[in-house]
Every structure is written in structure tokens, then in C-alpha cells.
Amino acid sequence: MAAGTLYTYPENWRAFKAQIAAQYSGARLKIASNPPAFTFGQTNRSPAFLNNFPLGKVPAYQGDDGFCLFESSAIAHYLSNDALRGSTPQAAAQVLQWVSFADSEIIPPASAWVFPTLGIMQFNKQATEQAKEELKRVLAVLNQHLNTRTFLVGERIGLADITVACSLLWLYKQVLEPSFRQPYPNVTRWFVTCVNQPQFKAVLGEVKLCEKMAQFDAKKFAEMQPKKEAPAKKEKVSKEGGKQQQQPQQQEKKEKKKEDKKPAPAEEEMDECEAALAAEPKTKDPFAHLPKSSFVLDEFKRKYSNEDTLTVALPYFCDNFDREGFSIWYAEYRFPEELTMAFMSCNLITGMFQRLDKLRKNAFASVILFGANNDSCISGIWVFRGQELAFPLSDDWQIDYESYTWRKLDVDSEECKTMVKEYFAWEGEFKHVGKPFNQGKIFK
Structure with missing residues (x-):
């Protein structure tokens, strides 16, 4: 029987899969999610942790025997027993089918819809509407499958039910109001059965x-962004070279203002990405040498999102x-032959965007995955401040960009106008690609 420690942060739905599997299998699982056992942004960046889990992501599992695993589905599978995994080869394959279904079909649209309501992501109207339509299709598939079944595979709850239910958890808690879920009674019946x-x-x-x-709460989203420290005020110096003394009245006014000032509200708990970004040291703005531009990128992004x-x-x-x-660039992933499952390719794009978060004030991108599983490619349009590629300006931005070919576009050319329209709208002929449109990702 497995025994070990699961490292995570509180309320991590990905960790719930492993915890629930352990409840069924009897695996002895210790949860390290709070100081001093685990501090997100510190413990998972330590050399000891990275030695066992090179990506520094959670949940991460370390057995009492030293066996280590990352990726939540793998951990949940390891902590399950044969009854959960599927007792026959056919049942085991069906369990794997639904686990993959949750990762590739539920999680991407669920994140696009739910994360803005939690203040984790900026609201994007087009992405949210697309996510709703994708989830209607997903829920219809589940509803049809559960029309004659109590559980997804077999006659008892298994790892398929645990994984899919956890993937739907925040949808049911945040956005699937009664009118939206009304067409899918079998799914809701099954979900309620599981969680009870x-x-x-x-x-x-x-x-x-x-x-x-x-709905999206702009105030909550602003509160969850990493706080910027105000620059220290300089002391006034008199002609004689000494510090200038404040007049009594000025001092009195300052003290009164301090008394009247209300305490700042406590920061909301940040998700893993925001917490990690907030912990990074402040760096000099690589674009500080560029003259001010008449094009307000943030204003365009607001219009694009809303x-x-x-x-x-x-x-x-x-x-x-x-x-x-500004300049406009076309990027294409160099190694399409290495792309396998669509959801993994989407995670590849999302991971790059997360690592480029500090570039968002000076860049915009729409990157699309074309094709299907084991036959796909990635390409996109990027808008950068300045006339050169932005990535070499900072060591923090150079992790992924060499995996792409980059071509600067002539902004007056018909090619550029067509590509900008197609990639921004996520629709068009995409004649240069040769594969069907699959899924878009936006870096804002």
C-alpha cells in the first residue's frame, strides 16, 4: 500500500483527485500545504524540491520509500487500487479515456470561464463565450453517456468519476447555475452522487x-495582482547641505493623514502563477529606453477582451x-513532429505565456493550435514594443522562444493584414497552415 506526502497549496482541485483516490484505496497520504511543511513560492523553488520535481509544480508526491511523482493524474493513478483503476484491460482503458477527456476537453474551457470569476485571470468576452459553447458540447457528451449508467465506468465509483468530478467542481460551484445545467440532468445527478x-x-x-x-470582478482581479512598491521619497536638502526640517504644521498634517488612513485590505490568496510571479525579484524595465508611443496597448487589450x-x-x-x-511578428513552432495530444500542446502554449507574464505590458499575442492529436502545429501573431524581438532583452523571457521561428511582418502588406485579422478573430482560411483550426490561446 502506498504511503507518502502530497505537496500542494490549499484548495488545489488537482490535488483533490489524489486525496480522494487515497480515501478509497486506503493509501496513507500526508498533506503538506501550509507552513512550515510547505510554503508555495518558497519550498517548491528550493534546490532540494527541484532535485525531485524539476518543474517546481504542485501537486507533487514523494513516497516514504523515496519514490517521486509529479502530474496530478499520475499521482491519483498511483494512489488508487485496482478497483479504481479498472479491474479488466477494457475497464482500465475506459478509465484512461475519461481521465484524458477531463484534461483535454473539460479543463481548458473550464479555466477560461471560471478563472476570471475567481480573480485569477483577466476577463475575455470572446474566450468566455467560446468556453461556454465548448462546455455545452462536453456536458452533452457526458449526459448522453450517463443516460443509462450510474457511473462512468462499471457499477461503482472509480478513478474516472473522481477525475471528471474534480474537473467539474469549480464549474458547479461558480458558474453552472440551474438554467445552464438544466439540459444535463444526468450529469448533475451523477455529480451530486459523487460529491456526497x-x-x-x-x-x-x-x-x-x-x-x-x-461574473468577472475587476476589483478582485486588481487586488490579486502583484503589488508594486512605491519609490522611497527623497529627503530635501538645504543650501547648507543639511536635511531640511519639516515645519510643525506640515508635520501635524502628515500625522493626521496617517491616523485617518484606513488599513489596506488583506490580500486575497493568489493562485500558483500569481504567487510565483509576486515572489520574483524586481528588475529594470527593458523597454525604458524606448520613446513614448501613441498606441495605447492596454486600451486595445480592453477592447479585445470586452x-x-x-x-x-x-x-x-x-x-x-x-x-x-511597435512591430508585428509571425511565429511558428519548430518541432511539430513532437506534438502529440492536443491538450499537452495547449499546455505548452499556456506555460510559455505564464513565464512571459512580465512582458504583457509591452506585448500581445494570439497563438493557435491547428490540427488534431499526433498531427498538429502551432503558430501565431505577436505584437511587440519596439522593432526587435523582445525576448533577448531579458534572461527571464528566453526559455521558450528559441523553439519557434520568428519572421517580422511588413505592417503595410496584405499578408500581414490578413494574418492579423485571422489570428485575432480565430477564424479564416489560414492558407499558410494547411491544417484545420483547433484551439486558440491569447497572451494579453
Whole structure:
């Protein structure tokens, strides 16, 4: 029987899979999610942790015998027993099918819809609407499958049920209000059955289904961004060279202001990406040497996120783009033969964007995965401040960019205009690609 420690941060739904599996199998699992046992952003960046888990991601499992695993589905599989994994080769394959289904079909649209409501991501109207449509398709598939079944595989709860239920957890808690879930009664019946099992409750507690669809909270999102330290005020110096003394009245006013000032609200708990970014040391702005541009990138991003792309955002971009202050580049992934499952390729794109978070003020990108499993390619359009590739300006930005070929586009060419329109809108002929459109990713 497995015995070991699961490193994670509190309320990590990916870790829930392993914890619930351990409840069913009887595996002895210790949870390290709070100081001093585990501090996210510190413990997982230590040399000792990275020696066992090179990516520094959680959940991560270390057995009492020294056996180490990362990736939540692998950990949940290891902590399961044969009854959960599938007792026959056919059942085991079906379990794997639904685990993959959760990772590739549920998680990407669920994240795009739910994360903005939690303040983790900026709201993108187009991405949210697309996510809703994708989830309707996913829920319809599940609803049909469960029409004659109590559980996904076999007659008892298994790892398939645990994984898919955990993937749907935040959807049911945040956005799947009664009117949205009404067409999928079999899914809701199955989900409620799962989360009310003692083994689920021991990990999740009481799960209350959403009554009203949560919306993006701009204030909450702003509060969760890494805080910038205000520059220290310089002391005034008199002609004689000594520090200038404040007048009594000025001092009195300052003290009164300090008394009146309300304490700052406590910071919301950040997700893993934001916490890691906040812990990074401050660096000099690599774009500080460039003159001020007339093109306000943030204003374009607001229009792109909240208004129609073709009728509002794209015309704004074309009318206001500063060809002297910005450049447009086409990027294509160098190693398409290495791309396998679509969800893994999407994670490849998302991982690059997460590592480039500090570039977002001076860049915008729309990157798309084309094709299908084991036959796909990645390409996209990038907009950078300045006329050169931005990545060499900082060591922190150079991890992924050499995996792509980069070509600067002539902003006046028909090629550039067509590609900008197609990649920004996620629709078009994409004649240069030769594979069907699959899924888009936006770096804002």
C-alpha cells in the first residue's frame, strides 16, 4: 500500500483527485500545504524540491520509500487500487479515456470561464463565450453517456468519476447555475452522487451548487495582482547641505493623514502563477529606453477582451497602431513532429505565456493550435514594443522562444493584414497552415 506526502497549496482541485483516490484505496497520504511543511513560492523553488520535481509544480508526491511523482493524474493513478483503476484491460482503458477527456476537453474551457470569476485571470468576452459553447458540447457528451449508467465506468465509483468530478467542481460551484445545467440532468445527478460520498466529503466538505452565475470582478482581479512598491521619497536638502526640517504644521498634517488612513485590505490568496510571479525579484524595465508611443496597448487589450473583435477591437488596432513604436511578428513552432495530444500542446502554449507574464505590458499575442492529436502545429501573431524581438532583452523571457521561428511582418502588406485579422478573430482560411483550426490561446 502506498504511503507518502502530497505537496500542494490549499484548495488545489488537482490535488483533490489524489486525496480522494487515497480515501478509497486506503493509501496513507500526508498533506503538506501550509507552513512550515510547505510554503508555495518558497519550498517548491528550493534546490532540494527541484532535485525531485524539476518543474517546481504542485501537486507533487514523494513516497516514504523515496519514490517521486509529479502530474496530478499520475499521482491519483498511483494512489488508487485496482478497483479504481479498472479491474479488466477494457475497464482500465475506459478509465484512461475519461481521465484524458477531463484534461483535454473539460479543463481548458473550464479555466477560461471560471478563472476570471475567481480573480485569477483577466476577463475575455470572446474566450468566455467560446468556453461556454465548448462546455455545452462536453456536458452533452457526458449526459448522453450517463443516460443509462450510474457511473462512468462499471457499477461503482472509480478513478474516472473522481477525475471528471474534480474537473467539474469549480464549474458547479461558480458558474453552472440551474438554467445552464438544466439540459444535463444526468450529469448533475451523477455529480451530486459523487460529491456526497463519504470519501469525497472527507476531502471536499459540503459542495454547494451554484445558484447564480459568478461574473468577472475587476476589483478582485486588481487586488490579486502583484503589488508594486512605491519609490522611497527623497529627503530635501538645504543650501547648507543639511536635511531640511519639516515645519510643525506640515508635520501635524502628515500625522493626521496617517491616523485617518484606513488599513489596506488583506490580500486575497493568489493562485500558483500569481504567487510565483509576486515572489520574483524586481528588475529594470527593458523597454525604458524606448520613446513614448501613441498606441495605447492596454486600451486595445480592453477592447479585445470586452468587445467584438471584428467590429470594434480590430478596427481600433488598425486605426491606432504605431508602426514606429511597435512591430508585428509571425511565429511558428519548430518541432511539430513532437506534438502529440492536443491538450499537452495547449499546455505548452499556456506555460510559455505564464513565464512571459512580465512582458504583457509591452506585448500581445494570439497563438493557435491547428490540427488534431499526433498531427498538429502551432503558430501565431505577436505584437511587440519596439522593432526587435523582445525576448533577448531579458534572461527571464528566453526559455521558450528559441523553439519557434520568428519572421517580422511588413505592417503595410496584405499578408500581414490578413494574418492579423485571422489570428485575432480565430477564424479564416489560414492558407499558410494547411491544417484545420483547433484551439486558440491569447497572451494579453
